[in-house]
Amino acid sequence: MRHIFLIGIGAGDPDHLTLQAVKALARTDVFFILDKNEERQDLIRLRRQLLTEHGRPGHRVIEVADAERDRATPAYTAAVDDWRTRRADLVERLVAEHLGPEETGAFLVWGDPSLYDSVIAVIDEVLARGGATFGYEVVPGISSVSALAARHRTTLTRVGRPLQITTGRRLAEGFPEQVDDVVVMLDGRAAFTGIDPEGLEIFYGAYLGTPDEILVSGPLAETAPRIRALRDEARERKGWIMDTYLLRRSGS
Structure with missing residues (x-):
């Protein structure tokens, strides 16, 4: 079965990686990177540095634009729900197109995936739809x-x-x-x-x-x-x- 890691990579220091995160990076075949339009170039460099140092030889990186969230609307909860749904659409397509039947994929999450981040909810929504089948594991990170x-x-x-x-x-x-x-x-x-x-x-x-x-x-x-x-x-x-x-x- 396909497997996905949700890897917490810390607040910005490369040394924030835990040993569990390092091992998960070394087991990953495909890294999915969702970039925001305002993505910070220095953080992109840091993320690529982590993959260069700890990724397995021959790993692939799939980088796509993230779904946009309406930050101007007063309907905050509805806007977040809509954003997560469109993110789930994106993740479902990425897994279907780029992750082989026996491969392992990963999403790199700043800080810790369980603290004010949507990735766990998005993965759960993808699985609930029934169109994609995979196991997943959350690797905790050092939060801000x-x-x-x-x-x-x-x-x-x-x-x-x-x-x-x-x-x-x-x-x-x-x-x-x-x-x-x-x-x-x-x-x-x-x-x-x-x-x-x-x-x-x-x-x-x-x-x-x-x-x-x-x-x-x-x-x-x-x-x-x-x-x-x-x-x-x-x-x-x-x-x-x-x-x-x-x-x-x-x-x-």
Whole structure:
């Protein structure tokens, strides 16, 4: 039977690859790469470097444009569902056309496939349709959340206290109640600048694990303007931003 790996490749440092990921790369015949129109050239180079160093001799790379998602519509959930369906169409076609009956394919996933990524849901949808038959395995990766905590030499959790992981879209509605530690991902609009900073600390990281890494920490009221300025400058210079941060109630 055909087999597919969903391989977490970490937040940007080539050394983030786990031994399990390295072994999966070495077992793969065909790598499927879905590129976004705004794909970052430095991340493309990193991905190709990983394949050169760890891919088996004679492996193939199939690179296609990813499905586009409507980011302007207020109907966020519907837009994501539509995007995943069109992604499933694409993946189903790729597997049918490029993966032989006894071959192994792989999708490389930034960070960890189980944390704010659609690839598992897309693969499940393809299998549910019944047109393609294959087994698949998820290889965990080092997420930007783990990398953030390590680079700031802190822990994500504190004794007896819950941790919440949320998005910038949800943080914009206000700091969550009944929780003191909140990790924020997918924040395209710097939502940390729009909440009450009283009593909050921030541990911020952008381009984690890459030469362009930005790390800032401190009281939110004092550091938010600096982070916003660094973030805007970096986005203007590179054309994209990939950041994560931990907000923590201090002294509680």
